[in-house]
Amino acid sequence: MVETQDPQFRRESGRLQVGEHGFDLASQRGHVQRVVLAERLLSPDSSVLAAALADRPALIVMTPSVLRHHGARLRAYLHAARPGQRHELMVVRRTEATKDLAAVTEICDRAAATRLPRRSPIVAFGGGVCSDLCGLAAALHRRGVPHIKVPTTLVGLIDAGIGTKNAVNHDGRKSGLGSFHPPEYSLLDPGFLRTLPHRQLRNGLAEAIKLAIAADPVLFEHLETHGAALAARQFRPDDGAITELIRRAVQGMLEELALSPYESIDKLRRKMDLGHTFSPEVESASDHLVLHGEAVAVDLALSSQLAAQLGILRPADLERVLALLETCGLPLTWSKLSADALWASLAGVVDHRDGELNLVVPTGIGGCVFLDLADIDLALVRSSIELLRRRATSRSTSGARLLSLP
Numbered sequence: 001m002v003e004t005q006d007p008q009f010r011r012e013s014g015r016l017q018v019g020e021h022g023f024d025l026a027s028q029r030g031h032v033q034r035v036v037l038a039e040r041l042l043s044p045d046s047s048v049l050a051a052a053l054a055d056r057p058a059l060i061v062m063t064p065s066v067l068r069h070h071g072a073r074l075r076a077y078l079h080a081a082r083p084g085q086r087h088e089l090m091v092v093r094r095t096e097a098t099k100d101l102a103a104v105t106e107i108c109d110r111a112a113a114t115r116l117p118r119r120s121p122i123v124a125f126g127g128g129v130c131s132d133l134c135g136l137a138a139a140l141h142r143r144g145v146p147h148i149k150v151p152t153t154l155v156g157l158i159d160a161g162i163g164t165k166n167a168v169n170h171d172g173r174k175s176g177l178g179s180f181h182p183p184e185y186s187l188l189d190p191g192f193l194r195t196l197p198h199r200q201l202r203n204g205l206a207e208a209i210k211l212a213i214a215a216d217p218v219l220f221e222h223l224e225t226h227g228a229a230l231a232a233r234q235f236r237p238d239d240g241a242i243t244e245l246i247r248r249a250v251q252g253m254l255e256e257l258a259l260s261p262y263e264s265i266d267k268l269r270r271k272m273d274l275g276h277t278f279s280p281e282v283e284s285a286s287d288h289l290v291l292h293g294e295a296v297a298v299d300l301a302l303s304s305q306l307a308a309q310l311g312i313l314r315p316a317d318l319e320r321v322l323a324l325l326e327t328c329g330l331p332l333t334w335s336k337l338s339a340d341a342l343w344a345s346l347a348g349v350v351d352h353r354d355g356e357l358n359l360v361v362p363t364g365i366g367g368c369v370f371l372d373l374a375d376i377d378l379a380l381v382r383s384s385i386e387l388l389r390r391r392a393t394s395r396s397t398s399g400a401r402l403l404s405l406p
Contacts, residue, residue: 014258025254027261033182035162041189042077050081052148052185057086059111060123061134066152067091069195088114097288099129099168107137121146127153128160135166139181148185152192154204155293158249162186164261174280180262190242202231202329203293208249214271217366219248227328268353269370274360275299281345290334297330305384307361317364331403332392339382
């Protein structure tokens with residue numbers, strides 16, 4: 001683990017302030033990211049979005065589904081709350097599989113065509129794909145303009161919509177090109193979750209489980225208590241269980257980000273990389289038919305099984321992890337998962353993490369350690385996958401635990 005007295009750590013770490021309605025994350029580079037918990041964001045009596053936009057023109061980017069569900073309300077809100085202020089709406093038709101630099105260029109071209117001023121924001125109004133595209137476009141347009149994230153998915157609310165990183169796929173590599181460009185604001189409204197399909201809701205629960213395993217046993221217990229109900233129905237804005245989940249997950253994520261907002265500390269060891277070593281290969285190998293959170297769930301199960309076989313994780317805690325994933329309707333493995341392909345993919349992970357694997361595995365509920373290539377081998381990965389496959393096929397044929405896709 002990186003020690004806090006390291007001079008490089010002190011120079012690059014941030015400061016997190018916690019308030020009643022949100023959080024402020026300040027980096028040593030002078031940037032302050034304001035994360036606001038704002039229910040009913042598009043209600044006529046809400047001033048949160050208007051205050052974040054201030055008196056600046058804005059380019060607001062969304063996907064077709066977000067336009068369909070929220071476009072009319074957004075237009076009505078902007079005209080009522082910002083009379084006379086200029087704003088442009090843009091729809092991007094991209095998915096995780098087509099999230100590339102060309103899409104970023106489209107947003108930059110639109111920003112230039114609308115003569116978006118230097119201090120005016122690009123607003124990502126959507127899920128993780130939209131957040132990535134807008135964040136990278138904002139980093140590149142005029143060498144950097146502000147951006148605001150309004151996440152509409154659970155992954156966005158607790159992960160992509162509050163992070164400092166933005167990336168697109170490139171040359172067959174997931175998130176191969178990107179930047180560190182924190183948003184000015186992340187505006188979090190759980191009410192947007194009402195329009196999501198249940199698969200997308202479960203997809204987001206995987207990121208909450210990741211954080212709970214790595215650093216927050218209280219959140220883990222909350223998910224054990226409420227996970228099945230949360231996965232089975234659409235969330236309501238007044239749902240105390242989802243509000244508590246989002247608040248705890250967001251605070252935990254920001255506390256980790258505050259340690260090194262720009263990942264410049266030595267060894268690149270981050271607890272939040274739990275579930276994100278094998279998952280990029282799962283997504284890519286499935287041509288992104290396996291959703292990001294589903295791939296993270298597969299990674300969490302595999303990393304936990306590896307830890308148990310190495311004697312790092314107690315069998316009782318392994319059972320809690322796997323049972324929670326099952327309770328939340330998430331897969332333990334993918335029917336086409338290849339141990340050889342996963343093992344081969346680790347070379348790219350080592351390159352990305354500056355020469356070390358830093359595979360995060362749990363030591364219990366709320367703790368983790370980092371393993372290197374010398375600590376594991378292909379046979380261990382293969383046997384772990386087989387154990388998970390046996391469990392999944394013996395317990396369910398519904399596809400909720402053994403994910404079977406074309």
